[in-house]
Amino acid sequence: MTNKPFSVTVGTVTRELPTIQVGEMGRVPLVELIGDVEFTSAVADALRPLLPPETEVMLTVVTNSLPLTHALSERTGVPYVVVRKKRRTYMRDPLIQEVPSMTLGVNETLWLDGRHASSLKGKRVTIVVDVVASGGTVEAMQRLVDRAGGQLVGCVAAFRQGEPKMPVRYLQELPKMI
Template identity: 30%
Template sequence: MPKTYRLQLGSLVRHLPVMTLPNGVTIASFVLLGDAELTHWAAEQLLKKLNHLDFDYFVTVESKGIPLAQEITWLSGRKRYFVLRKGVKDYMVSPLTAPVTAITTSADQQLVLDGTDAAKLKGKSVVIVDDVISSGGSLQAAEKLLQQADAQVVNRLAVLAEGDAQKRQDIMTLGTLPLF
């Protein structure tokens, strides 16, 4: 039987598979995609942490943060959020790019902001929302892209902080995950 890690967030319990990545790091694999109950609960709780902060948009990183951004946007009464993609798409106009290194992906990646979206974000205040922050590589690349777009990051939210990210004071989270 595969080893699992018991994660409890509020009254919700999930048993996450423990797996070793090709880079040798062992994690409890948290996948928010498809878990509507946890996504809704997390969005409600994270929205409370913002404590009526004034901002314009939520921004997330493709792909596991998307359902969370969708739900928190809807619950906050906003009608739009933005997704930083992991590759340039043919439909994009003058995309902005930033390299990213994440512990869960061994290949080089980039984050991409469509130039059309960048124009909408210019001069706006944003909150970055994601599922897990670990090394902070995706968050750093997201902030670089948003800075290029002349948007101001006013807060950072994640369901979980993993490893050393637990010590960060610049993100709001609902729980932690160990690195094994």
């Protein structure tokens, strides 16, 4: 077990990821794209070729994946829709989806505003996240795509850090524990 940062390189950008203690088991590297335009841009550039070309809408989730998906949308012209983790007062007829299992044993609920759900209907949808771990959140997002009447064509993640059940295209594997 070590406190040393974990080094990651995407394109020409290298970051020393801080590691955080998880329980008493060990440490995990922490990806933080928020606040880091240079790294976010490098990741978006690298992720772009992994996006299925038939994608008509990207679906992401607050909060950490937000600048990345924005940057990817900027590069591809493909619009994106955001799933929230709290009910917003302005939502109309939201789709509500429980996340099946959480690593930390905390229950989480996803909210997709009805206005946004209708923009997935009949569309080819790719899920975009920064990190996929157990895949619970992505699984709930897949259910949302389905319930909204969209057609899921792929899941892409910058990093894989665990064993998700569904196929995911990703740039790099991160250790789950160091």
